[in-house]
Amino acid sequence: MNTIITISEYQFDAAYPLSRNHLNPQASWTIGNERGCLFETYGAELDFVRSQDPRTVWTLLDGDNGDMVLVSGFHYVNRIGYLISTRPVDDNQTIECRIPMNSADE
Numbered sequence: 001m002n003t004i005i006t007i008s009e010y011q012f013d014a015a016y017p018l019s020r021n022h023l024n025p026q027a028s029w030t031i032g033n034e035r036g037c038l039f040e041t042y043g044a045e046l047d048f049v050r051s052q053d054p055r056t057v058w059t060l061l062d063g064d065n066g067d068m069v070l071v072s073g074f075h076y077v078n079r080i081g082y083l084i085s086t087r088p089v090d091d092n093q094t095i096e097c098r099i100p101m102n103s104a105d106e
Contacts, residue, residue, distance in 0.1 A: 004094045012070065012097045016058070016085035023048060029060075029083065038081040046082075049074070055088035063098065070097040 007015070018037040021027035023045050027036030038060065039045040049057060054074055062078040063069040070083070072095040089095055 002092050002094055004096060006096050006098070009097060009099060012095075016087050016089075016095075019056075019084040019086055021045065028081075037083050039084065040081060041079055049082045049084065052084050053088055055091070056085045058083040058085060066101045068099040068101060070099060071095070 018029070018031070020035040020037055021039050022035070024040070025035060027038050029038035030036045039049050055072075057072070057074050059071050059073065059075040059082055060080040061069045061071060061075065062080060068080065072089040072093070074082070
């Protein structure tokens with residue numbers, strides 16, 4: 001059985017450090033002055049994401065009410081892009097992180 005765990009952005013950042021997108025110097029999802037971490041949903045970037053341990057893949061999704069949702073694993077529907085963490089998600093877990101886009105939600 002798969003357990004769904006909801007975490008905050010802060011908890012995500014602390015628990016799942018991200019790999020930089022070495023294929024695209026203009027990748028978004030930057031941290032500080034370093035290269036971005038978001039991988040595209042097509043081409044060489046998608047091929048790279050598919051070659052990674054699935055437990056380290058995260059899908060950035062369009063969520064409800066204009067928010068975004070970051071979900072562990074490889075997903076297709078409503079995807080914006082992919083992130084790769086340096087730490088895998090435990091087996092039988094799905095991690096979700098809601099990212100509010102409206103400052104009133106923060």
